Amino acid sequence: MDKAAVKRYYDLKSRQKEIERELAELRGAILGECEAEGLAQAEVGGYKVKIVVQERREYDDQKLKSALPDDDVWRLVSRADPSKIAGLVKLNVIGEEKLSGTYDTKKIALLQVERI
Template identity: 55%
Template sequence: MEKKVQQYYKLKAKQKELEKELGELRQDILAFCAEQGVADSEIGGYRVKLVTQNRKEYDDDKLYQTLSDPEVWRLLSKADPAKIASLVKLNIIGEDKITHTYAVKTVTLLQVDKK
């Protein structure tokens, strides 16, 4: 078991290093695309594509004040964007009722595919 724990520790450390390196490379690629003014490009044998998404980040306090119905709040327990979107889609919560409870954050996803 000690070897498994040791291996786990080593892999987690390696994962941390890889995530850091991936983050740095991602920033460099995003900066390059911004500098070139492109969102879709072929670089070497790879296709680089930037996809922009808007994500809602809810304020728990504002949402709780708006959805003071304990039954609805029990379904959420905390602001989970996927659950909230489902409740809006099912017309349990009206979108117009909660528009002041979140901020829209624009996120750029990076996709790199080999040609």
């Protein structure tokens, strides 16, 4: 095994953790400033900053299992995976009305920064 490759991999993974931590801090600071100023988008020093809000469903496993038509459908899902559930709704295996009350909606702010 190539010792240099293993060392390089370790070094890069260490830097990746540091970069991800710093990105999270900067993301929080930028989102906080935008929220405080009531901005959904802005131009700052040659960059366009845009906040996109998404709604995500967080399902309760027990409520979902009791809302599904039969155990075979639950086996398809096996746990409350929002993407699997959305697929079953699209295929009309589960009706949207059956899911009522089985999830909470959570808003997620996504940060997009582009160079102008």
